[in-house]
Amino acid sequence: MKQPPLDMFVRLVSWGSTLLLLASVATVIGFLLFKGYGSFDLKLVFGDTPPLEALLLRRPVFGGLFPAMVGTLSLVVLAISLAVPIGLAAGIYMAEYGRGRIQQALGLFFDILAGVPSIVVGLFGFSVAVFLHRHFGGRIYPCLLISALSLAFLVLPYLIRTTQNALEALPEAVRLTAPALGATRLQNIRFVLLPRALPGILSGAILAIGRCAEDTAVIMLTGVVATAGLPRSLFSSYEALPFYIYYISAQYRDSAELATGYAAALILLAICAMLFAAAALIKQRLGARSHQRL
Amino acid sequence: MDRDVKIRIAHLCFDYGRRRVLDDVCAEIPANAITAIVGPSGQGKSTLLTCLNRLCDAVPETRVSGHVMIRFQGRWQDILAPEVPLHWLRRKVGMVFQAPNPLPMSIFKNVAFALKLTGQHRRPDVNDRVVQALERAFLWDEVRDRLHHDARTLSGGQQQRLCIARALILEPEILLLDEPTSSLDSQAGEVIESLLLTLRKRCTLVMVSHYQDQVRRVADCVLQLNAGKLIPLPI
Numbered sequence: 468m469k470q471p472p473l474d475m476f477v478r479l480v481s482w483g484s485t486l487l488l489l490a491s492v493a494t495v496i497g498f499l500l501f502k503g504y505g506s507f508d509l510k511l512v513f514g515d516t517p518p519l520e521a522l523l524l525r526r527p528v529f530g531g532l533f534p535a536m537v538g539t540l541s542l543v544v545l546a547i548s549l550a551v552p553i554g555l556a557a558g559i560y561m562a563e564y565g566r567g568r569i570q571q572a573l574g575l576f577f578d579i580l581a582g583v584p585s586i587v588v589g590l591f592g593f594s595v596a597v598f599l600h601r602h603f604g605g606r607i608y609p610c611l612l613i614s615a616l617s618l619a620f621l622v623l624p625y626l627i628r629t630t631q632n633a634l635e636a637l638p639e640a641v642r643l644t645a646p647a648l649g650a651t652r653l654q655n656i657r658f659v660l661l662p663r664a665l666p667g668i669l670s671g672a673i674l675a676i677g678r679c680a681e682d683t684a685v686i687m688l689t690g691v692v693a694t695a696g697l698p699r700s701l702f703s704s705y706e707a708l709p710f711y712i713y714y715i716s717a718q719y720r721d722s723a724e725l726a727t728g729y730a731a732a733l734i735l736l737a738i739c740a741m742l743f744a745a746a747a748l749i750k751q752r753l754g755a756r757s758h759q760r761l
Numbered sequence: 762m763d764r765d766v767k768i769r770i771a772h773l774c775f776d777y778g779r780r781r782v783l784d785d786v787c788a789e790i791p792a793n794a795i796t797a798i799v800g801p802s803g804q805g806k807s808t809l810l811t812c813l814n815r816l817c818d819a820v821p822e823t824r825v826s827g828h829v830m831i832r833f834q835g836r837w838q839d840i841l842a843p844e845v846p847l848h849w850l851r852r853k854v855g856m857v858f859q860a861p862n863p864l865p866m867s868i869f870k871n872v873a874f875a876l877k878l879t880g881q882h883r884r885p886d887v888n889d890r891v892v893q894a895l896e897r898a899f900l901w902d903e904v905r906d907r908l909h910h911d912a913r914t915l916s917g918g919q920q921q922r923l924c925i926a927r928a929l930i931l932e933p934e935i936l937l938l939d940e941p942t943s944s945l946d947s948q949a950g951e952v953i954e955s956l957l958l959t960l961r962k963r964c965t966l967v968m969v970s971h972y973q974d975q976v977r978r979v980a981d982c983v984l985q986l987n988a989g990k991l992i993p994l995p996i
Contacts, residue, residue, distance in 0.1 A: 566821070640858060640860060640862045641862070642819070643816060643858070644862045644864060645878070646816060646847075646851065647814065647851060647858070647928075648852075648855070648875040648878060648927065648928065648931070649848040649852035649878055649879065650848065651847075651848050651878075654878055658874070658878075662865075663865070
C-alpha cells in the first residue's frame with residue numbers, strides 16, 4: 468500500500484534530522500582528529516617525564532596534559548559521588564513521598580535551578596570560597612573541593628528530575644505488586660521500584676558526568692589554574708582539560724600549541740567515553756545483580 | 762451462622778475525587794467459600810476488592826468510609842481503622858491481579874519474595890515453603906527443573922499460578938482475585954479454576970469475574986454490583 472504523503476514527509480524529516488545529527492558529530496570529531504592528530508604523542512601527555520614514572524606518581528609532569536587529565540577525572544568522580552546520593556534521595560522523595568503543593572513548589576524550584584547558567588553557579592562557588600577564606604583564617608582558597616561542590620550543585624537538578632521521572636513512569640501493576648504482598652513503602656522502593664527504575668536513573672547520571680567533565684565556567688571561578696601539577700589534596704588548586712582548551716585557544720603562541728588544544732579536546736572526549744562506558748557497565752552489572760539477588 | 766462469616770462489610774462508601782464509586786455497600790462474605798463479585802464494567806468491582814486489603818490507600822485523592830470487619834483467628838477487626846498496620850493486613854489478605862505480574866527475577870525468588878519481605882531468610886525453611894506454595898498452586902511439577910530460570914519465561918497461565926503461589930506462601934486467610942483468568946486462554950483458565958476450588962479449604966476467596974459460566978462453575982456465593990450498589994444473589 469502506498470503511504471500517505473504526510474507519513475512520508477514525517478519519515479523523511481525524521482531520517483534527515485538523524486542524519487544531520489550524526490553528520491555533525493562525525494564532523495566535529497573528524498575536525499578534532501584532523502587538527503589534533505599531528506601533535507598526539509606521549510610527550511603531549513607526559514612532557515619530558517618517563518610515562519611509567521609519571522603514572523606511578525614518582526616524578527611530576529611538566530609541560531604535559533597528564534595533570535589536567537588527572538584533575539578532570541578527580542573532579543568528575545568527586546562531583547558525581549557528591550551529587551548522586553543527594554539527587555537520588557531527593558528524586559525518591561519527589562516521586563514517592565512528596566504530595567500536593569510542596570511537591571509542585573519543589574519541582575518548580577528544581578527546574579529553576581536547572582536553568583541557572585553555569586557561570587552563575589561558578590560565581591556562587593567563588594563567593595563561598597571568599598566567605599570561607601575570610602572566616603577560616605585565610606587558609607581556604609578556591610580549590611578542588613569547592614569546584615566539585617559547585618559542579619554537584621549544577622547537575623543536581625538533572626539527577627533529581629531523571630530519578631523522579633524514572634520512578635513515576637513505572638506502571639501501576641509494578642507499583643502495586645510488592646504492597647499487595649505486604650511490603651512496606653521502603654521495601655517497595657528498595658526491592659522493586661528502584662531496581663526497575665535504574666536504567667532511567669543511570670542515564671541521568673551519564674548526562675551529569677558529561678556535564679561535569681565539560682563545564683569550564685564553574686571551574687574557572689572556583690579553583691582551576693593553568694599550571695598546578697597533580698592535585699595534592701581536596702584543598703589545592705588543580706588543572707583540568709576544558710580549562711586547558713580554553714586557555715590555549717585564547718592565548719596560543721603558534722600553530723603547534725593550538726594543535727595541542729585540539730589534542731586535549733580529543734583526550735577529553737576519550738575520558739568522557741570511558742566514564743560513559745563505566746556507567747553503562749555499572750548499569751549492566753546492577754541490572755544482573757538485582758535479577759540474581761532478589 | 763455468624764461463625765461462618767469471614768468478612769462483614771457495613772455502609773462502605775468509596776469516593777474517587779468527586780465521583781462516588783461505592784455507595785453504602787453492605788454484605789457478608791462466607792468463610793472457606795468462593796465469593797464472586799459480578800456486574801458491568803466500571804461499577805466498582807475491583808475497587809471493592811481493593812478495599813478488603815486497603816490497596817485502595819495507594820491511590821491518591823480517594824476517600825473511604827464505613828466498616829470492613831474481618832474475623833482473624835476468631836477476633837473481629839475493622840480493617841479500615843487507621844491503626845491497622847497495612848503490611849500485616851496484606852500478609853493476611855493476599856491478592857492476585859488481572860494480568861500476571863511476576864517480578865524480573867527467578868521463579869524461586871518470585872515465590873520467596875514475600876517471605877523475604879517478612880524478614881525470613883533461613884534457607885531450609887524458605888526452600889520448604891516455596892516448594893509447598895508451588896505445589897498448592899499446581900505449578901511444582903512444571904517448574905521443579907527450572908526453579909532458577911527467569912519467571913518471565915513461563916507461559917501466561919503458569920505466570921498467573923506463580924503469582925497465586927507467591928500470595929499463598931504467606932498462608933493468607935483471605936485471597937482476593939481480580940479477574941484472574943481474563944488474560945488467559947480457556948485451557949489455562951480451567952486449570953486456575955480447579956486450583957481455586959481446592960484452595961477453598963484453606964482460605965476464603967473473593968473473586969471479581971466477568972464470565973457468567975465461570976461464576977456458575979466455581980462460585981458459592983455471588984455479589985452483584987450495579988452503579989456502586991450491591992445486591993446479594995444466592996446461587
